[in-house]
Each structure stands twice: as structure tokens, then as C-alpha cells.
Amino acid sequence: MEQKPKIMQLNEPELIQSIQSGKISICIIGIGRIGLPTALSFANSGLPTVGVDINSKLIEMINSKTFPLKDEPGYDVIFEKVTNDKFNATTKIQDVVPNSDVVILSLPTPMNENNVPDYSALLSVGKQLGELLNKDSLVIVESSVEPGFVENDLISAIENSQKKLVAGKDFAIGVCPETANPGQIMNDFEKLPRLVGGIDEKTTNTIMKIYKHVFTVDLIPMPNCKTANAVKLTTNVFRDLNIAFVNELAILFEKVGIDIMTVLEAAKTKYNFQVHYAGPGVGGPCLPVNSYQMINLAKNMGLTLKTVETGRIINESMPEHVIDLLQDAFDESGKSLVNSNVLILGISYKPDVKDIQITPAQIIIEKLRKLQVNVLIYDPYFKSTEVFGIQTESNLVEALQKTDALILVTAHKEFHDLDPTFLKSKMKTPIVIDSKCIIDQQASKNVGLVYRGLGRGKI
Numbered sequence: 001m002e003q004k005p006k007i008m009q010l011n012e013p014e015l016i017q018s019i020q021s022g023k024i025s026i027c028i029i030g031i032g033r034i035g036l037p038t039a040l041s042f043a044n045s046g047l048p049t050v051g052v053d054i055n056s057k058l059i060e061m062i063n064s065k066t067f068p069l070k071d072e073p074g075y076d077v078i079f080e081k082v083t084n085d086k087f088n089a090t091t092k093i094q095d096v097v098p099n100s101d102v103v104i105l106s107l108p109t110p111m112n113e114n115n116v117p118d119y120s121a122l123l124s125v126g127k128q129l130g131e132l133l134n135k136d137s138l139v140i141v142e143s144s145v146e147p148g149f150v151e152n153d154l155i156s157a158i159e160n161s162q163k164k165l166v167a168g169k170d171f172a173i174g175v176c177p178e179t180a181n182p183g184q185i186m187n188d189f190e191k192l193p194r195l196v197g198g199i200d201e202k203t204t205n206t207i208m209k210i211y212k213h214v215f216t217v218d219l220i221p222m223p224n225c226k227t228a229n230a231v232k233l234t235t236n237v238f239r240d241l242n243i244a245f246v247n248e249l250a251i252l253f254e255k256v257g258i259d260i261m262t263v264l265e266a267a268k269t270k271y272n273f274q275v276h277y278a279g280p281g282v283g284g285p286c287l288p289v290n291s292y293q294m295i296n297l298a299k300n301m302g303l304t305l306k307t308v309e310t311g312r313i314i315n316e317s318m319p320e321h322v323i324d325l326l327q328d329a330f331d332e333s334g335k336s337l338v339n340s341n342v343l344i345l346g347i348s349y350k351p352d353v354k355d356i357q358i359t360p361a362q363i364i365i366e367k368l369r370k371l372q373v374n375v376l377i378y379d380p381y382f383k384s385t386e387v388f389g390i391q392t393e394s395n396l397v398e399a400l401q402k403t404d405a406l407i408l409v410t411a412h413k414e415f416h417d418l419d420p421t422f423l424k425s426k427m428k429t430p431i432v433i434d435s436k437c438i439i440d441q442q443a444s445k446n447v448g449l450v451y452r453g454l455g456r457g458k459i
């Protein structure tokens, strides 16, 4: 039987030869939104790849050749091409890791109800790796973690096992933080440069060689894991903070009678202004979590990140502001919110994806329920299903006919052409709260809608 190459013992020409001849075996643990496209990219490059996940339903789906990520264009085709040949999936980590040269971790890194980062998935898999890793194999962390987590916590979890493996000696470890945007992962995998940091230079170089084979993007070597993770968090905290800034301006401009969209469109003509848009809150598995990871890191260092904490407070207050706009519109209409039917248009945390992780829509819905409002939901990605205990609508017109007020929460493509005349003709009563400023305010006024736009003064 041919001896399998031990990846961290190969010299550079051997490594390149092994990669190019598909002799390096890959295991990806966590094949969700990011891990599955990653696994498919590796398999599509000719490297035998196995996905591991604790979600047995997901594994069954994959192995029966049903592609689970319908909102990720392009990957359905690759899935069809590589599954069963170069790519398989299993729940049995113990069957895969001992036979893998490279183990990639794409596990969730959420936060708990107190906004404290929860690294339990990575730490529990880390423990398992300590028992299962092949000597001289390579672990790559793609999950978003705070700087220092790999060096201080994950390595310890792997090392503190019966096998007593030592990082840098018995196994190598590095990071390649994932930065793709859901809904456009293929596009981002082809365009966004990636950061690579390793426990030592050889590890960084090895990861660079492997990723160069799989992805066409630029790879940027970092001095270590924590710096690569710091870059990843910095870009997302930057966004979270800038959104908080425009959200704060939006509330001010509403009072002054200035349209935030007019301001932003003009402001972005200045070369050093990078535009961000106001909205009903900041959700998803990345931005809020990454800000709290940075806050947590600072706390552990005895520091307070005042701007980041303030940004979080502002962004987390936006659902309440949306309710204030709704209340104001009801007051103008002389109607009571109690027992009214309010339609939420869009529940995804961002446009054009089927994803409701940490979505502001959920907070808005909870607040409305406390006010004894009957909440209806229409979202093209969640038709005729139950979300947040509500049976969602399948038909927009029928939903509008039952509706006293709508709140546009997610700017899905389908909502960009909403015509005020159409809304007026269909809605039971004509109240429109536009938290993304995509409905024409003047036209809304002209046809007699009671319109409130987040960041828009009344006209």
C-alpha cells in the first residue's frame, strides 16, 4: 500500500507535487453556510474532501445529493459535480480525522444571551482532535475568533488530551479567517484576498500553498494567528461602528427634516467617505458577534472599548426606534396599535439571503407582540413556514389586504419595486414604515400613504 504523505514533513516541491496530484486529504468540520462551500471548493480543486457535521439531517441531505444552500449561486453546480466522487459527508469525526492531512474548522462561534462569545464548539472539537489527529497533520481555523483564542485556548484544548500532542511539534496549526458574505460566497471566494497566519513560518507557507491551489485570490501572510484574526474582526467592527454612526445621524435628521439618503448619496462623492446605510439594527452571525468578541478581548486585557460598546448600544436600540416610527404613524392616523395587523416585510438579517440569525426583525416582532399587535410576516425566503411562532404568508397581495401597517425590515430585491400606488390599493389601512428607505417617499405622500422612513424627515 502506498504510504500517505505526512504533510508537515514534506519539503516545498514534495508539498506542491502532493497537492497537485490530489494526494492531500482534507477534512472540514462544520459544513454550514461557510464550511460547505469551502469543502466544495477544496473537492473541486481535486483534493479528496470529507465534511463532518453533528447535524445528521444535513449529512443525509448532502449524501442523498440534495444541495442545502439554495441561496448560494454557483455552488449547486459544483455540488452536483463533486459529491460522491471527491466529496462526502459524515457525522463520524473519529472515522475522518485520523485519515486526514488537513483538518479545517468552520464551526460556529456565536455568543450567549449575555453577549459573551461562545467558543464551545471549537473547544469541544479541539478536545476530540487531541485524541484523533494524525501526527504531522495540519489544523486550520476558519471560524471567526478573537485574537489570541487559537494560541491561548484552542491549542490547549488539543494538547490536553491523552495523546499529549504538542503544537508546532506533533501537529501544525494556523488560521485563514473566513470573510465571505452569505448569498455571494462564490463571488467572494473568487475575489476577496485572504489572510493566513500560522503557529510558525512553515505552517503559514504550507497553508498558503494549499489555499493557492484551491482559490484564485491573493493570500496575505500574517505574522501569526492572532494578527490574522485581528484583521478579520477589525473589518467587521469597522462596519458595525459606521452603521451605528449613520443610525445616530438618521435619528437626528428625522427630527431636523433632512433625508439621510440624500445626505449619504452626496457624501459618498467625497473620495475619503465610505458609505454605510442606516437600518433597523445590525444582525447576522458576524458583525454583532465580532464586535462583542473585540469587546471581550479588551475586557480580558483590563480595557474598555468605548466606541465599540457605544456603537452596539446604538445599533441595538434601532428596533425600538422602528416601533417609535410606527407608533407615530398610528397616532397621525388616529388608530390604535393594539389588535392591529402589522406586516413585517423581510425577516432575514440582510437582503437576498435566507438567514435569520440575530435578525433585528425578531426583536421588532417581540416588541410588537408585547404591544398586542397581530404580526404577519412576508419574506420571499420564508414562505408558508413557521418562524418566531408565526405562520408566514405565501402571497404578498393577500398579506397586504389583511394589513393595517407594514414595516419594511429587509431590503430584499423583491421589495425594491414596491409601488406606493399598489400598496395604497391593496392595504387595509395605508401605514408604511420603511426602515431601509427604498420606497419612494414623495410618491407615497402623493397617493395618501402615511409614510415614515428611517432617517427621513416628514414631508
Ligand SMILES: NC(=O)c1ccc[n+]([C@@H]2O[C@H](COP(=O)([O-])OP(=O)(O)OC[C@H]3O[C@@H](n4cnc5c(N)ncnc54)[C@H](O)[C@@H]3O)[C@@H](O)[C@H]2O)c1
Binding pocket: 029, 030, 031, 032, 033, 034, 035, 052, 053, 054, 055, 058, 106, 107, 108, 109, 121, 124, 125, 142, 143, 144, 145, 178, 179, 180, 181, 182, 285, 286
Ligand atoms: N455566515 C457568515 O456570514 C460568515 C462569514 C464569515 C465567517 N463566518 C464564520 O464562520 C464560522 C462558521 O459560520 P457559519 O455561518 O458557516 O455557521 P453555520 O451555523 O452555518 O455552520 C456551522 C456548522 O457547524 C456544525 N457544528 C456545530 N457544532 C459542531 C460540532 N461540535 N462538530 C461538528 N459540527 C458542528 C453545525 O451543525 C453547522 O452545520 C463562524 O465562526 C462564523 O463567524 C461566518
